[in-house]
Amino acid sequence: MIPRYSRPEMVAVWSPETRFRIWFEIEAHACDALAELGIIPKEAARTIREKGGKAKFDVARIDEIERETKHDVIAFLTHLAEFVGPDARFIHQGMTSSDVLDTCLSVQLTHASDILLADLDALLAALKKRAFEHKDTITIGRSHGIHAEPTTFGVKLAQAYAEFSRGRERLVRAREEIAVCAISGAVGTFANIDPYVEEHVARKLGLKPEPVSTQVIPRDRHAMFFATLGVIASSVERLATEIRHLQRTEVLEAEEYFSPGQKGSSAMPHKRNPVLSENLTGLSRMVRSYALPAMEDVALWHERDISHSSVERMIGPDATITLDFALARLTGLVEKLVVYPENMLANLNRFRGLVHSQRVLLALTQAGLSREDAYHLVQRNAMKVWEQGKDFLEELLADKEVRAALSEKEIRDKFDLGYHTKHIDTIFKRVFG
Numbered sequence: 001m002i003p004r005y006s007r008p009e010m011v012a013v014w015s016p017e018t019r020f021r022i023w024f025e026i027e028a029h030a031c032d033a034l035a036e037l038g039i040i041p042k043e044a045a046r047t048i049r050e051k052g053g054k055a056k057f058d059v060a061r062i063d064e065i066e067r068e069t070k071h072d073v074i075a076f077l078t079h080l081a082e083f084v085g086p087d088a089r090f091i092h093q094g095m096t097s098s099d100v101l102d103t104c105l106s107v108q109l110t111h112a113s114d115i116l117l118a119d120l121d122a123l124l125a126a127l128k129k130r131a132f133e134h135k136d137t138i139t140i141g142r143s144h145g146i147h148a149e150p151t152t153f154g155v156k157l158a159q160a161y162a163e164f165s166r167g168r169e170r171l172v173r174a175r176e177e178i179a180v181c182a183i184s185g186a187v188g189t190f191a192n193i194d195p196y197v198e199e200h201v202a203r204k205l206g207l208k209p210e211p212v213s214t215q216v217i218p219r220d221r222h223a224m225f226f227a228t229l230g231v232i233a234s235s236v237e238r239l240a241t242e243i244r245h246l247q248r249t250e251v252l253e254a255e256e257y258f259s260p261g262q263k264g265s266s267a268m269p270h271k272r273n274p275v276l277s278e279n280l281t282g283l284s285r286m287v288r289s290y291a292l293p294a295m296e297d298v299a300l301w302h303e304r305d306i307s308h309s310s311v312e313r314m315i316g317p318d319a320t321i322t323l324d325f326a327l328a329r330l331t332g333l334v335e336k337l338v339v340y341p342e343n344m345l346a347n348l349n350r351f352r353g354l355v356h357s358q359r360v361l362l363a364l365t366q367a368g369l370s371r372e373d374a375y376h377l378v379q380r381n382a383m384k385v386w387e388q389g390k391d392f393l394e395e396l397l398a399d400k401e402v403r404a405a406l407s408e409k410e411i412r413d414k415f416d417l418g419y420h421t422k423h424i425d426t427i428f429k430r431v432f433g
Contacts, residue, residue, distance in 0.1 A: 027092060048090065131432075147350075
């Protein structure tokens with residue numbers, strides 16, 4: 001992942017140093033369990049733990065060994081032996097490379113999940129604060145990009161809060177599903193290693209034993225994990241797209257914070273572009289793109305092949321690092337979002353009362369007209385507003401057929417904005433409790 005879209009804490013999860021340290025912990029815990037079972041000397045397990053624990057693994061040295069061995073785990077074990085000495089012969093007893101690689105990936109993905117969950121918590125806090133701030137800020141709701149009926153800006157943010165809350169719940173489940181350990185040998189039968197070793201390593205690493213592995217942890221777990229990240233990224237894009245639309249010059253109901261000294265265009269000094277939300281749209285597309293290869297990794301040959309390996313070396317770091325960055329950026333965007341209630345009200349009134357058409361329609365049907373006749377009367381007057389710039393209320397009041405069914409007061413009552421916000425408290429109670 002490029003540094004531009006990376007944050008240090010998540011990058012550290014995927015660094016070679018972190019990976020090799022996790023590999024060592026897996027091997028050392030396995031040795032401890034083997035020593036408990038009497039399969040290797042307890043003194044050897046202590047030596048491995050002490051010397052390996054103090055070791056500073058040299059990434060360049062491991063790479064050098066791998067260039068000769070063409071095998072990353074063997075290269076690591078060879079380097080580890082340089083620290084441990086003769087007792088290194090007891091390391092990796094009965095294990096296969098995937099026992100180390102897959103269990104390590106599980107540890108990394110759970111750590112990455114914890115960072116992403118903290119990111120989501122920060123975003124949810126920002127959305128909740130701004131939602132209550134604008135709970136009663138009237139704005140126009142749009143369907144198909146066209147004015148529909150009034151809502152509040154707080155409701156828009158409450159919707160985003162509810163959506164990201166669901167995303168968080170899915171990530172909690174995905175984390176649980178991926179937090180598994182496999183120390184089961186060449187084809188997962190424990191032929192050369194006791195199941196107790198797997199149970200011990202899993203407990204030490206905060207994982208659960210994989211119920212049945214082949215040589216690898218089944219990749220449906222990983223597919224679900226990356227699909228979950230993709231759905232969260234889609235939620236990021238949904239909110240980013242809303243902000244982009246609201247910042248359009250013709251709308252300008254909300255706007256990304258434009259800092260002192262910031263430049264919007266190299267050619268046009270007046271520009272204030274929604275660059276953060278546009279960036280989030282692009283990053284979301286990338287996170288979603290990693291879900292498909294994860295799904296394709298599920299179908300491995302027989303007990304295992306390595307077609308998944310190259311994929312996961314890329315999508316593991318890239319998907320989590322990108323989403324981590326995107327969630328943090330979106331949180332900052334929401335916290336600093338500039339909102340223009342006056343513009344919201346002006347836009348709502350731009351078409352002179354058309355947004356109250358449904359209330360008039362319903363009132364006419366309740367007064368005895370058929371729905372078809374009521375719709376015709378309302379639409380006839382609405383089209384004058386669209387096409388001739390008329391005032392909807394005035395046209396209705398001047399329409400003899402409408403007045404035959406409704407009094408002036410009854411018509412005017414249908415233009416009360418408060419009618420559309422009477423259940424906002426119910427919505428907020430459902431979302432925020």
